[in-house]
Amino acid sequence: MTTPVLSVRDLVVEIPTRRGVLRPVDQVSYDIHAGEILGVVGESGAGKSMTGNAVIGLLDRPARIVSGEVLLSGEPVHALKGERLRKLRGKKMGMIFQDPLTSLNPLLTIGEQLTETILEHLDVTQSEARERAIAALDEVGIPAARQRIGSYPHEFSGGMRQRVVIALALCAEPDLVIADEPTTALDVSVQAQIVALLKRLCREKGVAVMLVTHDMGVIAEAADRVAVMYAGRLAELGPVREVITNARHPYTAGLMASTPVASQGHRRLRQIPGAMPRLDNLPSGCAFHPRCDRAEPRCREEPGPSLEACDGRAACWFPLTEKTEVSA
């Protein structure tokens, strides 16, 4: 086996608060290989963004990594700080967020932002950097890139801005891209363009991609494997087709059955009772047990097992083995 581009091992992120210490990320482990897209799904507050931010060293205080490792091509990076972290982030890791404006400087032209990033991380001359910037814009489908390079972010539409952000994330040729809800704010037709673009770049450049989204359709079409998070932990991890059509964790199964699927018409949707617990009020044992129809006394008493308990797939004492309702 080749070394994964990203390897996250037993990662724990904590936030000290007046009411006690919260754990938005709890014992999370996963790998992403070159040219692979790992989808990360889960309800709002499950810890998806917090995991992504911990990996790229962008946790907002007071959140911090308290244990576990983040390895980039085998090198530990979770303890890096300051200038070394910043350099590594720009060179080896690219980021794409939901709101493209958070990644763009409104006062600089997109050309200035791209050339600045390229000059900082690659050994090229000013004019080479400019040519690379134009090529990068061209690659992400900005029409007339050579003319548009002098434009400011506000002169672009939302979809075009997100393309610029992708160009910016990729221009220093990173090994890993973290895309946190990159298409959530976009329309269906633009979303399809951006997802197709991400897939193509991942395939052609061998980038490892962590794609955070709550849209199961996007996951099915784009991801190779999918990680399902619930209350800070990984509930399930596996090949995308397996997880969607043959979920092992009762939460994943419930999630799939509660998603309307066009091919299934007016069928009554399955409901998962209740809502995800807040971090300051986590139930005992497996955090999903109050909503779970398979829960036994053991689930209330013991924390859910590691993924290994179920072929490395699901963190559940009583995983499903039958096919779930959703089928392709």
Place this chain on the structure above:
Amino acid sequence: MSAIVKVEDLTRIFDVSKPWLNRVIERSPRALLTAVSEVSFEIEENSVYALVGESGSGKSTIGKIMVGLVPPSRGRVEVDGVDLATETDRAKVDAVRADIQMIFQDPYASLNPRWTVRDIINEPVSIKGGDTKGLAERLLEQVGLSAVDAGKYPHEFSGGQRQRICIARALAAGPRIIVCDEPTSALDVSVQSQVLNLMSDLREELGLTYLFISHDLTVVHHMADKIGVLYLGGLVEEAPRDRLFDAPKHPYTQMLFDAAPRMDAFGREVDPPKGEIPDAINPPPGCPFHPRCPIAVDRCREERPRLRPIGETRVACHLAE
């Protein structure tokens, strides 16, 4: 079956010009944005009519005109034969206003944080001096919450529970029609299914009629009986649900369906749509979709296609058949 709502030739133009002084100094012309353009449709009693379309296509504006939050520039909405904009008989207007209620996308923003849930739910009735004794408690149970929740405040509830409170509030005045503007877009999938199921149950129990606004095609497919597809403020296609999904006739509808991500389409390679929605202030001449349309011909660039019936479908495309 009879139509409970009739929307005719509805048009809404917003003046989005800069302030007068700026216009004079910068010599910039007046800017008019046509948010809704000559839209006509009917909603049958006890049915779900869905409006779909991308951001800015005019969905919310139509919903707001229907409940009287925004006046139309032209055209009319008739509810039970009463035109809200021109009816002079106050009693009739009040009756229609009570008949039609709205639920908004954001259950966080639409509840006053300083009011108890009881006051929030009762308000539509109490401002008219109606009897609210036990009303909130009964409605809370009807939407799957508990009567004891009436004394609590909105922040004590999750997103899905808040949307239930919004639904209870909309039901307070005993409406017959509810305009639901993206009622589950802010909710997680597992909670969305709770709310959608509740809406289906209430429709059956109370004989409600819904105008269901959404950009999510799978949700629309799940909920709607009839669907209208909007593009740049205009209705480009309308058909009963299965007709629309089985045989979309307008090139835009086809593009939208192809682009929508599908949970059962593993690794699907889509040929993504070209271009983006044009600026609503300067819409293209002719068919508004022609710059992105893969089959456009010269006629499309010059003449705006009217909605015309083809079987059960109405479609605004010169080439559709």
